[in-house]
Amino acid sequence: MRTFQTLLYYCYSHIKDGEQYTAAHLKFCKSLGLTGRIIIADEGINGTVSGTTEACKAYMDYIYADGRFNATEFKIDEVDKPSFIKIHCRYKSEIVYSGLKDPSYIDPTKETGKHLEPAEFAEMIDRDDVIILDVRSNYEHNMGKFKNAVTLDIDNFRDFPSMINDLAQYKDKKVLTYCTGGIKCEKASALLLKEGFKDVYQLHGGIIKYGKEAGGKDFEGKCYVFDNRLSVDVNTVNPVVISACGNCGTTTTKMINCANPECNKHFTQCDACGWELNGACCAACKTHPRIRPYDGTGYYVKIPQPVKPKVLSS
Template identity: 40%
Template sequence: MKYEILLYYKYTNIRNPEKCMFEQRALCEKLGLKGRIIVAHEGINGTLEGTVKSTRAYIRAMKKQRGFSNIHWKKSEGNGDAFPKLSVKVRSEIVSLHLGKKSDIDPKKITGIHLSPQTLRSWYEKGEKFTIIDMRNDYEHKVGAFAGSVCPPMKNFRDLPKVLPELKRFKNKKVLTVCTGGVRCEKASGYLVKKGFKDVYQLDGGIVSYMEKYPGDDFKGSLYVFDGRVTMAFDPKTGKREIIGKCEKCKTFTENYEDCGNSFCHKQMLVCDTCVAKTGGKAFCSKRCMNKAKVNA
């Protein structure tokens, strides 16, 4: 049985998010889909897994719904274990910048120019001068990123305003924002435009769409994903890619993510199997967390 993972979003006006939430939950349960969906007045953002038959039925159903007919679907191979359950929730934003209602970015009104993967590839081939700004969290780009990209130290997306001062040197240059599937860049690029950046683009469909067309080109390492796979290789058939992630303990190359063994922390970090074994099969981000775990054991 073949499984498929769908990654998608759509900024569109949803008048009744609660009603949409119940409809989405009913549809996914009917089709046996698992994953996460966030619904807000500003739109919908989801990652789902199911059999290919079920995911295609979901797409057909969504295309019949007002506001969802022209969603850009990102598809990748699944294994049936990407998600333990289905979660459909209503939030104030589908990706949280926490700027407040008056300062929030509406991608339907202000956003960077969409750049196709094909055009980005041509930029590389022509030697175009541009700067890639990675809008993902710091733990994501540690395992993979575009060569030469600027990776601001953001713990989460709402840190963008905090790192703006160090991005101001690119204000008058051509910049391209990138993220996993594109949803964060819709707001991030719009935020840069609002702050006076002159020449702002966003990678249409995100890194996932680029890797579908150009596996192994320009993006080094593997792609962090928010499901049971944790990382995604550019060439799923061979799994070949350059490993750039480094163990936070011994600095050897690894793509193994672990959650801090302190149940009150759970910080995610890159730790090799050897270092995990040295601490009894659990990884700890600090001695403090290790000691707390011992006390609470």
């Protein structure tokens, strides 16, 4: 049995003391020895944390003890080691940036698409009156997506509102949205409803829950995740690999960051091209004077820069 877990979760819930709660939340996470990334905003909480089984259990108890987060659903993965190096807990304006000039235009606590459980989603995806809409970014759906899904040419979810006009052609269809864990669909489906789409659904718990409860059927490729693992297997029924090396086109699931820190492009690259280019995305980046040493992983830990002490004037 593995001794560590990684928890993926979110909860839209109005928080009045967001900044103060963020500081207290970080202190508690540190007391448990957790690692991960947590975002807290006035609209709720969004996080992925990792630690020992005991620490994760204590953290889940802590979340549920706060009445504001009773609706939280944890997606739990058993892992061999923590999925992060440090713990970050930050207060921001939104837990997922909507890209809207007025984020209050939508409120996921009041109206979203109909939630479909994995088995219901699996039953509907082949129907003629349905479209499957991937609301994630390019690098995510290039790694893996549902069969026949409509994907969007966006680099960040904040670009989603700009795609509404392109999606208008599907207003007479049942629109089934999905994302990694469900959080983006809450806002995407809410916005679609606001913009006149009548029949909008979302995959409850996202791709991760679908993999655990429906075997990941018809999800092609791997699922991108926002921790050191970078991607996880989802489909145990009819798996295929769809991602390809950005340099030579060879099928690969390996995703890296360009070794040139001024580029830092996030892309898929096979091992052969990785070693040939020293982890760079192109020949120009390979010869960049600040290129980082490549160890075959393409993962680089951010090293804090020393802060110069202030000089007090006499």
